[in-house]
Amino acid sequence: MTQDLAPRLDAAAALTEARLSRALAGAPEDGERLRPERLMAAMRHGALAGGKRLRPFLVLESAALFGVAPQAAVTAAAAVECVHCYSLIHDDLPSMDNDDLRRGRPTVHKAFDEATAILAGDGLLTLAFDLLAGEDAHPSPAVRIALVRALARAAGIGGMVGGQMLDLAAEGRFDGGAPLALELGAIRDLQAMKTGALLVVSCEAGAILGQADERARAALLAFGRALGAAFQIADDILDVEGSVEAVGKGVGKDADAGKATLVSTLGLDEARGVLADLVAEAQAALAPFGARTGTLAAAAAFVAARKS
Template sequence: MPAADARPLLPLPDALARTAEAVAAYIDGAIAASGAPGERLAAAMRHATLAGGKRLRPFLVVETAALFGVPANRAMPAAAALECIHCYSLVHDDLPAMDDDDLRRGQPTVHRAYDEATAILAGDGLLTLAFEILAREEAGPDAGVRIALVASLARAAGVAGMIGGQMLDLAAEGRFGGGAPLDLPADEIIRLQAMKTGALLRQACEAGALLGGATPDERESLDRYARAVGRAFQIADDLLDVEGEAGTVGKAVGKDAAAGKATLVGKLGVEGARAELACLVAEAESALERFGKAATLLVEAAHFVAERRN
């Protein structure tokens, strides 16, 4: 059973900020200790990771682990490793060969602030740093748990998860062979997005459950929550691309339709997508019922994901 949560319950914005600050400090220290030669590569890695962001994925690691009495400092290596993976994926996703974006979090993307070669290497550096962090004893005294964390993150980030989802996304745009964008049915769009976006969000909750020694039933409840949040996150992101303003969102908008991307907003329409969002938030809440008040911040995070403006 989950441990009683004796921590003071912070408002969600404060809790997110607390985790964001701790994760940034941890990653900054890890980059400093990484042995990157010269300053340019380390600076590009810092540009990719320390330029703000919601830090939702590490927040989910910390808060899921907290359900089982695991303090934030013990969850921090797993949280930071996941954020390194997420940030590496953004660096590569922004490259001209992928989405060709100039802005990320309101600042120049890494290949614009530096150059394409440095951006590729900075992304590679963050990818490998993530697994170095998880291999260290500070990631957990139990070697079996550390191995499980490495396997979990590799699976979520790899060809059966984020990378595979990105490949499906590019194929749906008609990027290979000069074809036209594909008119995917809704179930295939959901599968694509569950891999590209949802896999890392699910891994965040899986990591917290692994650190906390959750039972199979508890892990299944948390996975239901994470799957719902992952789908909600992508729908909200697609709505921002349709309705948002670049200055608020922090990156270019209106690119999905121009690129022929397969999205549920395109398939369901704005109102249909908003109705789906409401259903997904309800599903996330239902999945956490067994954890009671200890899961308050996780419930609030599901609403935050659906209502975000950047």
């Protein structure tokens, strides 16, 4: 990690955690009768459990390109993180990936129970849109509704939820049990939906918050797409090469499941080459913003090189 990046990642994480803590406090907000303690505890377990907070960081840094201060972007950042945390809680469920460990701690259904974990995920997904609808997300209703639309598209049928469906199908869950031999294009679609879409919208959110012109928005979308693809290849490489201790969750699961990944399809060396190309592509996409993009460029390199 470069010298510059670490403190900015930490600052974004701290700011986002503070916003999430406030949203997940025990006292009812306007229009709420009460907040059930068990639900709140499970939501906090799933959302305040650390993690790199990469998506909030991308929201804050992309917003900064347009002069939007971190405090003015943090509610949108927290909303994106709610969607990310909800997806982890649901993906970890016994009927999905059946994971006991997440960020080195018990998953929500292990720490609580399955029903509570489902509700905690549902609650976080709903909270994301509640956050975006509030005036502290942005003073302009037009900006807020554009954020809602972009996040709903990234999270929904053609994005994250659809990607998780494709992922389960690829494992052969519904067709007699054998993993599907996916072709490269199908693996890329799956990953772009399951993981990429939320990373892309994290970058796009900055352009929306900054009321950027179409060219700037397109540049951030291109950056996000390359970064998202790099992120997933790095993840596949980590699943082959990482250790449980460093990664904080189970590794070797893809190979055990006979899952088609870019690494299993391309081989480790070629996958590393594609990864390097994607980092370069992400950094090149930032060209229109000139010299202000050091942190985002470093983030692309960091995503590719991370060990957890």
